[in-house]
Amino acid sequence: MACQSVQYIAAIMDEQALLGLNPNADARYRQRAMAYFEQLKESQDAWEVCADALAKGIYNDDHVKFFLFQVLEHQIKYRHDALSGPQQQLIRETLMKWLQGQLMNSQPEKPFIRNKAAQVFALTFVMEYLTLWPKFFFDILSLVGLNPNGVDVYLRTLMAIDAEVVDRDTLHSTEDTRRNTLIKDTMREQCIPNLVESWFQILQAYQQTQPEITCQCLEVVGSYVSWIDLNLIANDRFVNLLLSQMSVEELREEACDCLFEIVNKGMDPVDKTKLVESLCQVLQSAGFFHVEQEEDVDFLAKFSRLVNGMGQSLVLSWTKLVKAGDVKAANDTLQALEGKVPLLLQLLVHADDDISANIVAFCYDYLHVLKQLPQLTDQQKANIEAIMLAIMKKLTYDDEYNFDNEGEDEAMFVEYRKQLKMLLDRLAQVSPDLLLEAVRRVFNNTMQSWQTASFMEVEVAVRLVYMLGEALPASHGAHFTGDATKASVLQEMMRTLVSCGVSGYQHTSVSLEFFETVVRYEKFFLVEPHHIPLVLVAFLDQRGLRHGSPKVRSRVAYLFSRFVKTLHKHMNAFIEDILRQIQDLLELSPPENGFPALLTSDDQLFMFETAGILIVHGDGPAERKQGLMRSLLGPLMEAFGLLLDKLSRETEAERQAALGDCLSHAVGFASRTSKAFSNKQTVKHCGCTQVYRDCLQAFLPALGCPVQRGPLRSAVRSFLHRMIICLEEEVLPFVPAASEHMLKDCEAKDLQEFIPLISQITAKFKVQVSPFLQQVFMPLVVAIFEILGRPAEENDQTAALEKQMLRRSYFTFIQTIASSGMNEVMANQGAENIEKVLFTIIQGAVDFPDPIAQKTCFIVLSRLVELWGGEGGMVGFPDFIYKHIVPACFLAPLKPTFDLTDAQTILTLSECALTLKMIYNKRGPEFIQFLQQDYLPSLQVAPEITQELCQVLQQPDVKVFKNYIKAFFQRAKL
Missing domain, CATH: 1.25.40 (Serine Threonine Protein Phosphatase 5, Tetratricopeptide repeat)
Structure with a gap:
């Protein structure tokens, strides 16, 4: 019966199912092939047909061969223990026969089939090596010899075994981890020396004729070296062979990676130092340290990674030896480390950022070592200075950087700059005085001739001053305190920055850097406030808020708000002037005016907040503040009324949305001005109560608007939240009408957002709002449970989540009432x-x-x-x-x-x-x-x-x- 079913399936396989394996087959055939695959996988013995087909090489179609291996893979992976002894034997024989077939093929299989075959070999190995197939490697090696097709499969199998048994990125169960450890231990005992010998033979035999196989073999050595005896690899014959391959163009990158893995292997610190030193000597004598003569940047990127690994290994060895108190060995390692610095500097300053980035970690660790030394030698100080100059050079933008349309290359440079900043911060810890002096020199030289300097030079000079703020500790004058001599260096640079005219440099990167730096060191202006007018003018004219670049204008709007927040006490004399100059930037931009606005609505939020701060914190009497605030908010209220009227008559959906946005922005702007008030400068104290009551009066009608309800309700609700804080009990007369509107025709989300408003009112005003709460309590509860009771689609996750959030909001509301001593609100229902x-x-x-x-x-x-x-x-x-x-x-x-x-x-x-x-x-x-x-x-x-x-x-x-x-x-x- 079993035989019949096998023959029957084989017949179907021949005639129909296999047609669907071709990616270009139509859906009907593909579906049939999928169903057939499932049938073969689950069958007790039908998979044997696939094994037979593989062993005999019956099919030429690549997709069919891949399919046969998939069926076999499933049996080994999920049903191996359920297979009988003869069936397990059949799998082993199938694989070896297939491999034998490869040796005779003039053309090797496609890579995707060889990879799949290697996976199946590796799975079989994992299942059987410890029990049924201890001679796995010997069988394969004796079969393939140095046949290139066979060696290729052997090497791919080794990489697949590494993925199954060693790869640390794969999560294994406790049982699998125990099994994998046992496999590695058994391999070390039984076959690793033979495998290493086979690698040596392959590398030697094929380095001239088969670069692809040689590279594969180098990858295998690099993967296995982490857990096998290093002496098998780190010996003269093997290392010399690897070094000779460093000179072969097709092999050098892979050889570099292999050496990197050897250097990275954990070992005794003294032995590690010796290994790195011997490698370096050979590399140096072979001419690899002449970085500037090497034109192959891809190889240099690999080489810098290798040097980085060697450098970090030496740092680790030094750290361990210092900890162990082995002074002599630690000094020897430090000497070895210092010997690598010239090479580090060549790579760090290389024109290609990838090469430079690969060495940053070693540079960072080296500086950390210097930080721990009790005293620096002249050479070490010179190294620090050289690193500093390299960083300054590498921070510079290149000509190709696209400031208007930043893509992947630009993003990578920004990331690389972050790494350089990390180095600069570490430099500041090692030698803050050296850093301050170096930046001063670069900055002053550039500022003396900024008109004729390239934008890259000017930008990096200002950028370095900006970076000092985080790099230097406060005691070094980064915040204009502490040591007067050190503070004066930064003060002197800031004086130069704001007075030399560089703010007018015509490049977005310089403009942005100027304003960023001015705001970072806003405390400078507390020490020297006479510079403020000069900087204010720059903020307000074409250098800042009216710059040609939207990116600059947007960032400056935010930075201006920061600047004013800190220094408003020194701006009293300029308040009216500033407000007049920014008046056009505070206007609503109705959708129909057709002109692109200078600032986006998000940027305008910062402008309104800035205006609010200037008004509220000015020194004048309450009447002056009230007048200025009315001048600021009056046009908003007026425009709001006109736009709301327009919206109620508008029928086109797109224009309704645009008008709704504009109205929401108006409310948001008014709301943002209220952030200027504080416990000392309250709305009442500034005489602005009536202005904000008028705003409420103007905005509340929007709650009854039948179109754009969601955005308008959200905006007005946010404004009410702010007014509860700012206006205090003055807001109470507006609450009942607002609540009535918001409870009408509402959805789950509306209610969920309305409840925090009522809770805020309850918590803040308590007894004062008791009559209102008693009135609104049951209508609110009824509205909530009406919405919670509405049927929803079973799989509608959004509706389910909205209901859950509404339920939570409701319970929180009840908690607020109960904990505010307002129990009579419920008691009187x-x-x-x-x-x-x-x-x-x-x-x-x-x-x-x-x-x-x-x-x-x-x-x-x-x-x-x-x-x-x-x-x-x-x-x-x-x-x-x-x-x-x-x-x-x-x-x-x-x-x-x-x-x-x-x-x-x-x-x-x-x-x-x-x-x-x-x-x-x-x-x-x-x-x-x-x-x-x-x-x-x-x-x-x-x-x-x-x-x-x-x-x-x-x-x-x-x-x-x-x-x-x-x-x-x-x-x-x-």
């Missing part, structure tokens, strides 16, 4: 309504698997017990405690969805325990009796456990009870 609300809280605590909402519900229940659960509390509430709150405290944690390993759920359980504790505090022995005689027996809790729980509950330490409750429910859920 009538018995039926109170009951409805209480049941929603019980339901939230028990029925919904959302620990955040559940925790809030238990906090509310605990608070309500505290308010209403004692003598003289709400009529009927003790009955509610026993019928509903106590059961909730036990039923919620017993639910399967209540995960006691989850941190958020544990917090919920903690609140649940506090609720039980609060019930005991309010009801005393009566509650204990209820638990002992009624409730816990109804849950089939054993009498001794009931007794134990009640005893712990009566103890004063609540922490003990919390711990007990956790253990109680953990036991109950077993």
